[in-house]
Amino acid sequence: MRTRGEVMQSKILAVLKHADSALSAYDILEALRDEFPKIAPPTVYRGLAALTEKGSVHRVESLNSFVACTNHNHDHASIMSICDDCGSVEENEAPKIFDDLSGLLGKTGFDAHRHVIEVHGVCAACGDQDNAS
Amino acid sequence: MRTRGEVMQSKILAVLKHADSALSAYDILEALRDEFPKIAPPTVYRGLAALTEKGSVHRVESLNSFVACTNHNHDHASIMSICDDCGSVEENEAPKIFDDLSGLLGKTGFDAHRHVIEVHGVCAACGDQDNAS
DNA sequence: ACGCTTGCGTTATGTTATAACGAAATATAC
DNA sequence: GTATATTTCGTTATAACATAACGCAAGCGT
Ligand SMILES: [Zn+2]
Ligand SMILES: [Zn+2]
Ligand SMILES: [Zn+2]
Ligand SMILES: [Zn+2]
Numbered sequence: 001m002r003t004r005g006e007v008m009q010s011k012i013l014a015v016l017k018h019a020d021s022a023l024s025a026y027d028i029l030e031a032l033r034d035e036f037p038k039i040a041p042p043t044v045y046r047g048l049a050a051l052t053e054k055g056s057v058h059r060v061e062s063l064n065s066f067v068a069c070t071n072h073n074h075d076h077a078s079i080m081s082i083c084d085d086c087g088s089v090e091e092n093e094a095p096k097i098f099d100d101l102s103g104l105l106g107k108t109g110f111d112a113h114r115h116v117i118e119v120h121g122v123c124a125a126c127g128d129q130d131n132a133s
Numbered sequence: 134m135r136t137r138g139e140v141m142q143s144k145i146l147a148v149l150k151h152a153d154s155a156l157s158a159y160d161i162l163e164a165l166r167d168e169f170p171k172i173a174p175p176t177v178y179r180g181l182a183a184l185t186e187k188g189s190v191h192r193v194e195s196l197n198s199f200v201a202c203t204n205h206n207h208d209h210a211s212i213m214s215i216c217d218d219c220g221s222v223e224e225n226e227a228p229k230i231f232d233d234l235s236g237l238l239g240k241t242g243f244d245a246h247r248h249v250i251e252v253h254g255v256c257a258a259c260g261d262q263d264n265a266s
Numbered sequence: 267a268c269g270c271t272t273g274c275g276t277t278a279t280g281t282t283a284t285a286a287c288g289a290a291a292t293a294t295a296c
Numbered sequence: 297g298t299a300t301a302t303t304t305c306g307t308t309a310t311a312a313c314a315t316a317a318c319g320c321a322a323g324c325g326t
Binding site: 041045065 | 312313314315316
């Protein structure tokens with residue numbers, strides 16, 4: 001049974017792509033409830049796990065939530081900038097920072113496998129708004 | 134009323150300092166249950182919030198858990214290296230990386246307030262062990 | 267067709283975190 | 297010193313996030 005799972009994954013991805021901020025698994029669940037009235041958490045979490053594995057979706061650790069990837073050409077992790085005002089999450093590329101980090105930790109004998117870099121603050125749009133008011 | 138809260142905070146901090154890995158709020162709760170049989174989650178969470186505010190404790194976002202600060206002289210955030218094998222969490226200093234990050238995001242108009250940098254991997258001790266075996 | 271493997275939906279439960287309220291401690295006013 | 301306002305904290309209850317375990321059904325080799 002291949003198709004059923006892929007259908008669910010594409011539905012989940014579509015929900016995330018149409019969102020303007022990170023969504024929790026339960027936000028996604030609610031969004032899919034119309035079409036799949038009996039949907040349950042493991043269905044969503046399994047879809048998210050598969051999508052995360054593929055790199056189509058990223059988990060935002062500091063929000064316990066998920067975003068669709070907006071930059072499909074990255075071989076390394078992204079830097080997430082998270083606006084605490086409007087909730088927007090942007091992916092930023094910065095290979096150099098990952099190199100620096102690996103270098104720094106390598107000196108201590110630490111072998112890095114997965115990087116979590118999430119910066120909270122205020123995005124350009126919200127900053128402008130605050131200035132204007 | 135100052136003392137009552139500070140007693141609980143120091144107990145929580147002591148538990149974290151004696152742990153060899155990050156602890157969840159509920160791990161701490163269990164550890165304090167002997168001395169405070171009726172302790173409840175909000176008591177632990179309030180203590181942790183106060184300690185985090187002071188900088189004595191850091192939350193590890195990607196583990197939903199907490200560690201005692203091991204480097205009391207930092208004005209900026211730390212880089213946490215987390216061993217997925219033994220669970221150890223180390224604080225690493227790297228002001229330059231924070232400067233680079235702020236610089237990078239500043240160019241996009243993002244105003245950074247709080248940095249989360251957590252690197253998962255295998256620590257030196259666990260790496261050696263794996264090699265030996 | 268038969269038995270094997272794999273993936274998925276479902277039920278149930280485990281784990282993490284906070285809202286809300288009332289009692290107790292502290293401070294301020296008189 | 298008593299009354300009143302303010303803050304802090306314990307407690308109960310519940311919300312939010314996540315996974316274990318089971319069983320069915322699809323796909324596959326024989
Ligand atoms: Zn991406
Ligand atoms: Zn914003
Ligand atoms: Zn520290
Ligand atoms: Zn280790």
